[in-house]
Amino acid sequence: MPKYVMVIDVEKCIGCMACVIACKKENNVPEEHFRTRVVEEVRGEFPHLRMELRSELCNHCENAPCIDACPTRASHRAKDGTVQIDRVKCIGCKACILACPYDARYSHPKGFADKCSFCDHRLKEGKKPACVETCLGKSRIFGDIEEPKSEVAELLKKYDSSVRLEFAGTRPRVFYIKKQFAGGL
Amino acid sequence: MTEITITGLNAITHPYLEVWDWRIVIYLFLGGVSAGMLVMCSIANLRIPKHPVEELAQCVRAPLIAFVILAVGALFIIIDLGKPQSLIWGYLTFQPLSLMSWGTWGVPAVLLANALYILAVVPKEDRHRLRLPFLIKLSEKLTSKMRTIAKLNFALGIFLGIYTGVLLSSFAAIPLWNNATLPILFLVSALSSGAAMIVIIAKKYEIKFLFTKIDIWLIVAELIVILLFFYALYTSTAPYKKAIEPFFSLTSEQFIFAMALIAIFLLLPLALRIKLGELKEFEGEFHGEFTKSQILRMNFAAGLVLAGTFILRAAIVYAGQLTKLSPY
Amino acid sequence: MSLTRRDFLKIAAVTGGAVAATTPVVKSVLALGKKPVSLPQYVPTTCEMCFWRCGVIAKIVDGRVVKLDGNPIHPNSRGKLCARGHGGIGLLYDPDRLKTPLINTGARGEAKFKKASWDEALGIVAEKMKKIKENYGAESIALLTHGTISTYFIHLLQAYGSPNFAFPSFALCRGARDAAFEITFGEAVGNPERLDLQNSKVIVLIGSHLGENAHNSQCQEFAEAVGKGATLIVLDPRFSTAAGKAKYWLPIKPATDLAILLAWTNVIINEGLYDKDYVLKYTYGFAEVAQAVKEYTPDWAEKETDIPASLIVETAKILGKNKPHILIHPGRHTAWYSDNVQRQRAVAILIAILGAYGRPGGIYLNPKKKLEPVFLSEKDYPDHKPALNKGKYPFAGEEGVTHEIVRATITEQPYPVKAWFTTGINIMKAMPNQIDTMKAIQKLDLLVAVDMMPYESVILADIVFPECTYLERHDDLFVLKERALGVSIRQPVVEPMYDTKPGWWIAKELGKRLGLSEHFPWNNFEDFLKKKAQAWEIDYSELSKKGYIDFPESAKPYILSGEDYKFKTHSGKIELYSKELKEHGFDPVPKYTKHEQPPEGWFRLIYGRSPVHTFSRTTNNPSLWELMEENVAWINAKIAKSIGLKHGDYIVLVNQDGVKSNKVKAKVTERIRPDCIYLVHGFGSTSKLLHKAYLRGADDQQLITRYAIDPIGGTVGMRVNFVKITKEV
Numbered sequence A: 001m002p003k004y005v006m007v008i009d010v011e012k013c014i015g016c017m018a019c020v021i022a023c024k025k026e027n028n029v030p031e032e033h034f035r036t037r038v039v040e041e042v043r044g045e046f047p048h049l050r051m052e053l054r055s056e057l058c059n060h061c062e063n064a065p066c067i068d069a070c071p072t073r074a075s076h077r078a079k080d081g082t083v084q085i086d087r088v089k090c091i092g093c094k095a096c097i098l099a100c101p102y103d104a105r106y107s108h109p110k111g112f113a114d115k116c117s118f119c120d121h122r123l124k125e126g127k128k129p130a131c132v133e134t135c136l137g138k139s140r141i142f143g144d145i146e147e148p149k150s151e152v153a154e155l156l157k158k159y160d161s162s163v164r165l166e167f168a169g170t171r172p173r174v175f176y177i178k179k180q181f182a183g184g185l
Numbered sequence B: 001m002t003e004i005t006i007t008g009l010n011a012i013t014h015p016y017l018e019v020w021d022w023r024i025v026i027y028l029f030l031g032g033v034s035a036g037m038l039v040m041c042s043i044a045n046l047r048i049p050k051h052p053v054e055e056l057a058q059c060v061r062a063p064l065i066a067f068v069i070l071a072v073g074a075l076f077i078i079i080d081l082g083k084p085q086s087l088i089w090g091y092l093t094f095q096p097l098s099l100m101s102w103g104t105w106g107v108p109a110v111l112l113a114n115a116l117y118i119l120a121v122v123p124k125e126d127r128h129r130l131r132l133p134f135l136i137k138l139s140e141k142l143t144s145k146m147r148t149i150a151k152l153n154f155a156l157g158i159f160l161g162i163y164t165g166v167l168l169s170s171f172a173a174i175p176l177w178n179n180a181t182l183p184i185l186f187l188v189s190a191l192s193s194g195a196a197m198i199v200i201i202a203k204k205y206e207i208k209f210l211f212t213k214i215d216i217w218l219i220v221a222e223l224i225v226i227l228l229f230f231y232a233l234y235t236s237t238a239p240y241k242k243a244i245e246p247f248f249s250l251t252s253e254q255f256i257f258a259m260a261l262i263a264i265f266l267l268l269p270l271a272l273r274i275k276l277g278e279l280k281e282f283e284g285e286f287h288g289e290f291t292k293s294q295i296l297r298m299n300f301a302a303g304l305v306l307a308g309t310f311i312l313r314a315a316i317v318y319a320g321q322l323t324k325l326s327p328y
Numbered sequence C: 001m002s003l004t005r006r007d008f009l010k011i012a013a014v015t016g017g018a019v020a021a022t023t024p025v026v027k028s029v030l031a032l033g034k035k036p037v038s039l040p041q042y043v044p045t046t047c048e049m050c051f052w053r054c055g056v057i058a059k060i061v062d063g064r065v066v067k068l069d070g071n072p073i074h075p076n077s078r079g080k081l082c083a084r085g086h087g088g089i090g091l092l093y094d095p096d097r098l099k100t101p102l103i104n105t106g107a108r109g110e111a112k113f114k115k116a117s118w119d120e121a122l123g124i125v126a127e128k129m130k131k132i133k134e135n136y137g138a139e140s141i142a143l144l145t146h147g148t149i150s151t152y153f154i155h156l157l158q159a160y161g162s163p164n165f166a167f168p169s170f171a172l173c174r175g176a177r178d179a180a181f182e183i184t185f186g187e188a189v190g191n192p193e194r195l196d197l198q199n200s201k202v203i204v205l206i207g208s209h210l211g212e213n214a215h216n217s218q219c220q221e222f223a224e225a226v227g228k229g230a231t232l233i234v235l236d237p238r239f240s241t242a243a244g245k246a247k248y249w250l251p252i253k254p255a256t257d258l259a260i261l262l263a264w265t266n267v268i269i270n271e272g273l274y275d276k277d278y279v280l281k282y283t284y285g286f287a288e289v290a291q292a293v294k295e296y297t298p299d300w301a302e303k304e305t306d307i308p309a310s311l312i313v314e315t316a317k318i319l320g321k322n323k324p325h326i327l328i329h330p331g332r333h334t335a336w337y338s339d340n341v342q343r344q345r346a347v348a349i350l351i352a353i354l355g356a357y358g359r360p361g362g363i364y365l366n367p368k369k370k371l372e373p374v375f376l377s378e379k380d381y382p383d384h385k386p387a388l389n390k391g392k393y394p395f396a397g398e399e400g401v402t403h404e405i406v407r408a409t410i411t412e413q414p415y416p417v418k419a420w421f422t423t424g425i426n427i428m429k430a431m432p433n434q435i436d437t438m439k440a441i442q443k444l445d446l447l448v449a450v451d452m453m454p455y456e457s458v459i460l461a462d463i464v465f466p467e468c469t470y471l472e473r474h475d476d477l478f479v480l481k482e483r484a485l486g487v488s489i490r491q492p493v494v495e496p497m498y499d500t501k502p503g504w505w506i507a508k509e510l511g512k513r514l515g516l517s518e519h520f521p522w523n524n525f526e527d528f529l530k531k532k533a534q535a536w537e538i539d540y541s542e543l544s545k546k547g548y549i550d551f552p553e554s555a556k557p558y559i560l561s562g563e564d565y566k567f568k569t570h571s572g573k574i575e576l577y578s579k580e581l582k583e584h585g586f587d588p589v590p591k592y593t594k595h596e597q598p599p600e601g602w603f604r605l606i607y608g609r610s611p612v613h614t615f616s617r618t619t620n621n622p623s624l625w626e627l628m629e630e631n632v633a634w635i636n637a638k639i640a641k642s643i644g645l646k647h648g649d650y651i652v653l654v655n656q657d658g659v660k661s662n663k664v665k666a667k668v669t670e671r672i673r674p675d676c677i678y679l680v681h682g683f684g685s686t687s688k689l690l691h692k693a694y695l696r697g698a699d700d701q702q703l704i705t706r707y708a709i710d711p712i713g714g715t716v717g718m719r720v721n722f723v724k725i726t727k728e729v
């Protein structure tokens, strides 16, 4: 079974926001809702400032509170290990939206919950997720960590990585790497 | 200074949107009241030692009203669902880790037990009102099992009362809710509002008096648990500590939560004082009938309790959605 | 030309990644009983959401464009699009688009429009043009233009007898840079700029805010270099996104960049850190430069720029040590102050003495190959009076100078200007001093706009022609001078919506009515494109299937070591010292000019880009609007505190001439110097026909009532306005 992960190289994100809109168009995300975002965090006082730009999306957690919260099994772990939502089974109770510590989900105007799918429809066609494909900075890197030669596996071997809100115990599959410490937070 | 700019906001990163709104508040409130009423009327009905069947049921209207309240509450959660037409999927599975699944199965279960309770407590002279012959028969049969059914409803009432709190506290992502005192707080407030409701609907002197007494203890408990609730969060780690900020900040956006907290601490003690007054009055020289003003006062105090617990739930539901584990 | 993804992959020979596309047959068998799924079509074309012109592949399902992707074989996109490129769908389906020709029945600006047929509207314009030609001469018709549509309308006007056109891209954009590079290296740095970012060891950005300036492949290479650990030095009064990536952010006092450039040159020469062989072999006038920069010491520069001398020396040494793999970004929008060309000359000189021109990691060379021009028609243009579009500026470029058109219209000198065409330009937003622009417009007998959207300039027009969007039309072929020469095609991916027409059609039809049919000797534009492709020995059908074709053998990015490379200057060398400038009475080596700084209580108004918008043109785009609905005014946190201003409060900015801005939210931030206020350019539209953009945010241009003019090239300085904050909204 593959284990898809996304590695986010925060140093290479240049805040172009191409990912945010590419994702919306690819997945027909309704107005005012998003499956991914870019967070710009600046610390310090003029002129001693540091910035981090990082994109965030569903972490496809191994220990996913959204799945636990779901009364109908609409939120489930798919065969490829990703966390997916079955729109037919979803009753729109929104429990999963509140259960996700990452604010990865939103309530679709058509009544179901929605979130990043790791573009599973593209994976099936042998393509990369839309946000990864268009990422100007190549800050988003996607692949199967079980394949030792994949870029993600190599990056995670080579560099220290972290996940968002590790203490939440969700075991995310989106990893953040920072190659240098200069300018880091 | 940390400056955070986010491109691509969703509900939680957007502080002015909420996922669960007033519909859920009403559901939780009505569920709580109904739970409290079931527990309280079961206490009343079980209090008196075994007697001939006819005399048993002291509290006969409460189960019926509890049923209606819970059914209306359930209606509110259904209208909150984005896709109620898919509800069938909830009944094709049971997800033990999903509190929503517990609710999906639990609420109908409570309603069912509650329905039996209604039948079991119908007094002989009123049975003809059931109209349908099979219901009348059933009612006759159930009357003898009233104590068992009352026990069952007592247990289910406790379950429902805790459930409304656990539902919220199960969200690890929401620090204000994710706290073990919340289910206790919701249970206590459910019981207290249940007692208050019974005070309002009861006609008999003993019942009113009994629940006024019980409610005094419950209000005291509720006030203590509210304080404990905030204290537990206050002594916790950063996101939890931050979670109670809305209640102690007077800035424009969160002013309403501070007001809610103040209101709760005005309404509940006021109700408490009135009830203590009643206690003195009724324990002393009181026999039989109430005056109009006494009824008004009793109902007023009970109304205060109901309002207090409603505000509490509304404030916790809304304020909770302003709090998050992440720093934004 | 349309084809399925499968065909496309076959032709484009995209490498890597197994493609599990099921064939239509299999799909229809599997879908038995289900509603048939229509297969998406993929059509390559070229983006026009900005002027980088990336290769796009449009995905079309049931006749609707559902997704735009970068063409992997196109060097400007490399399989990726920026946010605006993806947002092209928003433009196509913007309900506020112009839908039919319009005739203004009220006063100018009243926007009382009556819908008209093409025939009627074209007829009126042709009649008026004839009258103006009779009374004043064809030269009295001027064209303000930007973007691909320019080709057809310049042609039309020249055919009619007017040489008077101007683009904002010279005086208001990259003119100063191009003039400086032509003076120094004999050629401009190109568009896209020929920057070898991906191989740079040190990158210096002087105001260039890459990341926010979202020029696609440039951003890609920039991120690549940052990822590889290139040292980044950013000069910017504002902590830009790029500054956030930098090892050295130098928050320079605005208008003093020339001081630091000269001080760097000083240190590099004094410490012997320049590329001696390169300087000896390829440059002219080094001694004069060395002499001239003597007075510009780091200590002196510290006083001018607020940047500590020690940091100036430290960064200069980094440049010297890593030469020649140094990328000093030549800038793009360089219309800053009155000495733009000299500032850009200082950049060019620094690049030259570090040996970074024609070297890896610096500026790469133009491709070896040239494509001979193929004209829209072989017929000669008629004679005309001398052009007025370049004013008296000896180094003004071929694109003309916009403010000369405005000046001539107001003063009627050297001759009256009685009609304007504005095609693909928002004159109110692009050009400084809106008051003068309005004054000029009042003198016109005819104002015609060709646009897609009813922006504020468009609704001033007497006649409005609706052009269809770049996704619905053919345009002229684009010649790309990337490392190798290449050709990119624009072709319709869907049929034009509403009653809109391509620019070439509008020009041709107007030409017909003016008796200029011979200048438009093709029926369909595709005929012309085919002819052009043939002349260039390109297979048109291949081009139309792939979207882009290049000539890989034409790449020759670097000067070989010891090569006798001839620069296209008079001396054949890089002219550090410019005789040409001297002959015209300008400083042959840049000298520092001091600019006025804002008085106490006033702030310098500076502006720039948002990654999700292009100037004003996308402010109403539903897809992009969602990411940024309005701009905010960046104000230093300490200043805000001192005047009791809170983040998110609405304020109004007032400039030195008393002009008030629309209300705008304050962004209280540590990210800007206390002496400036920053706005993203393009917002605060005054056109009520725009449901999303109308009065959203503040218009920087409205506050730019003063502008400096660089006497060398006529380029404009727009950062010379001071503003005050008022809280009354």
Ligand SMILES: Nc1nc2c(c(=O)[nH]1)N[C@H]1C(S)=C(S)[C@@H](COP(=O)(O)OP(=O)(O)OC[C@H]3O[C@@H](n4cnc5c(=O)[nH]c(N)nc54)[C@H](O)[C@@H]3O)O[C@H]1N2
Residues within 6 Å of the ligand: C048, C146, C147, C149, C168, C169, C172, C173, C174, C332, C333, C423, C424, C425, C426, C427, C429, C430, C431, C432, C450, C451, C452, C453, C455, C458, C467, C469, C470, C503, C607, C608, C614, C615, C616, C617, C618, C681, C682, C700, C701, C704, C718
């Ligand atoms: N204050 C201030 N002024 C500036 C700048 C600044 O940063 N601040 N930037 C300067 C720079 S660098 C530049 S390059 C210029 C840019 O100046 P412009 O190119 O004029 O920029 P926009 O404001 O986007 O206006 C473009 C107009 O063209 C229309 N348009 C877009 N695409 C098409 C098309 O395909 N066909 C037709 N017919 N119309 C089209 C749009 O609807 C819009 O009305 O502005 C310059 N002026």
Ligand SMILES: Nc1nc2c(c(=O)[nH]1)N[C@H]1C(S)=C(S)[C@@H](COP(=O)(O)OP(=O)(O)OC[C@H]3O[C@@H](n4cnc5c(=O)[nH]c(N)nc54)[C@H](O)[C@@H]3O)O[C@H]1N2
Residues within 6 Å of the ligand: C050, C051, C173, C174, C206, C207, C208, C209, C210, C212, C213, C214, C215, C235, C236, C237, C238, C240, C252, C253, C254, C255, C256, C257, C331, C332, C333, C334, C336, C606, C607, C608, C609, C610, C611, C612, C613, C614, C615, C678, C719
């Ligand atoms: N997303 C997006 N990208 C674009 C465009 C767009 O509209 N949208 N437009 C394209 C075009 S045509 C152009 S010309 C370019 C323009 O983009 P660039 O050439 O990269 O940038 P500028 O407009 O010159 O400068 C903006 C920066 O200069 C800083 N600045 C202001 N005053 C000074 C000063 O005195 N000294 C220094 N060192 N810095 C100063 C500002 O803080 C700001 O960060 O962008 C291109 N890319």
Ligand code: SF4
Residues within 6 Å of the ligand: A057, A058, A059, A060, A061, A064, A065, A066, A067, A083, A099, A100, A101, A102, A103, A104, A105, A115, A170
């Ligand atoms: S990030 Fe949120 S939505 Fe995604 S798997 Fe984890 S908990 Fe579920």
Ligand code: SF4
Residues within 6 Å of the ligand: A069, A070, A071, A072, A073, A074, A075, A085, A089, A090, A091, A092, A093, A094, A095, A096, A097, A112, A113
């Ligand atoms: S909203 Fe849908 S997916 Fe989410 S918990 Fe409810 S049923 Fe499951």
Ligand code: SF4
Residues within 6 Å of the ligand: A022, A023, A024, A026, A027, A035, A036, A057, A115, A116, A117, A118, A119, A129, A130, A131, A132
């Ligand atoms: S993987 Fe797909 S769905 Fe997820 S953020 Fe990227 S584009 Fe959106």
Ligand code: SF4
Residues within 6 Å of the ligand: A012, A013, A014, A015, A016, A017, A018, A019, A020, A038, A055, A134, A135, A136, A137, A138, A139, A140
């Ligand atoms: S596309 Fe890539 S570089 Fe651009 S904002 Fe998204 S993650 Fe960052």
Ligand code: SF4
Residues within 6 Å of the ligand: C047, C048, C049, C050, C051, C052, C053, C054, C076, C080, C081, C082, C083, C084, C085, C086, C214, C215, C216, C217
């Ligand atoms: S840089 Fe962006 S907007 Fe400009 S042409 Fe390329 S994709 Fe289009």
Ligand SMILES: [Mo]
Residues within 6 Å of the ligand: C169, C172, C173, C174, C332, C333
């Ligand atoms: Mo520009």
